[in-house]
Amino acid sequence: MNVLEVRGLGVDYQSATGAVHAVADVTLDLRRGEILGLAGESGSGKSTLANAVARLLRPPAAITSGSVLYRRRDGTEADVLALGPKQLRAFRWKELAVVFQSAMNSLNPVATIGAQIDDVLRIHAPDLSRKARAARAAELLQRVGINADRLRGYPHELSGGMRQRAAIAIALALNPEIIIMDEPTTALDVVVQRDILHEIGALREEYGFAVVFITHDLSLLMEISDRIAVMYAGRVVEVGTARALRTAPRHPYTEGLLRSFPRLRGPREELLGIPGTPPDLRSPPPGCAFHPRCRHAFDGCADERPALLPVPGGEVACRLNEGAGLGDGGAGVRDEGAGADDEGAGADTAAREAS
DSSP states (O other), X not given: OEEEEEEEEEEEEEETTEEEEEEEEEEEEEETTOEEEEEOOTTSSHHHHHHHHTTOOOTTEEEEEEEEEEEOTTSOEEEGGGOOHHHHHXXXXXXXXXXXSOHHHHSOTTSOHHHHHHHHHHHHOTTSOHHHHHHHHHHHHHHTTOOGGGGGOOGGGSOHHHHHHHHHHHHTTTOOSEEEEESTTTXXXXXXXXXXXXXXXXXXXXXXXXXXXXXXXXXXXXXXXSEEEEEETTEEEEEEEHHHHHHOOOSHHHHHHHTTSOOSSSSOOOOOOOOSOOOOTTSOOSSSTTGGGOTTOOGXXXXXOOOOEEETTEEEOOGGGTTOXXXXXXXXXXXXXXXXXXXXXXXXXXXXXXO
16 A cells, blocks of 8 residues: 655756756555665755655745655545645654755754654654653663663764654654655665665564655665565666566666676676766756666657656566556666576675675
């Protein structure tokens, strides 16, 4: 069952030289209790999409089209984009929480960690007594692997990994159904990354919330995600299970991302970068936006933008897959259909496993 359904979402940033189409016609589902990875190069629209879903965008950004439907466990639904100020205030933290990329920037530097957790509980759970809020704050810190005496500490007194854990604890305060994590392990060493990823997985299993995990590190998503959505130039170009994308990516952009990091096991494979740079989103190329950088492009790629269509294991927007319906079990654009055990998860994964 889907807990979140995004349909035809569009977001523009207004500038002096025209509108930047940061997110264009994105349709995506988040299933209850799953980890959905959101991958792509910088500027592909990942964070803008997440901020639009959480209604955190500010001018000059504006949602220009689409809908975001949230479905509760009791079957009731809410149109997130239509929520008024009071409804939105209740929706955030209780039903959807966000863990931002840099915990040092998202945490208040002049308030203790305990005070920041207490803020969330005091405002959104006013029935809790002061003693109950203090007990809940201590429980949350301990649940993410931090000693409760750190409640009296300030963000600058914690290490980077502890700050990130504290941010996750705050997000968990009201047991939300959805947590959006925007590159929560960026700038952390691989050992700390491993510990935090393990903690996220354990917490997901315990509380049953769904996660949207945003990162440019596709190898990391292969480890933790149930499904992965790949974005390019503001659009979703491929969606599939981690295994399907690892063994048989169907979009050349996904293939390029996968071929940019080495295997851990199996035959050595030449690393292939993606030539060129992402397009100017004020005037993206005609047809498939990726075709100027694509090794598999042919004449028709510049004529018409491909739709996101179902294929075995997911969905893909690429003319190479036209006619590859659900009855076709083809192996995608990669020549070597290596099995899941043969595909490595990159240098970062190697360090995580070694540690």
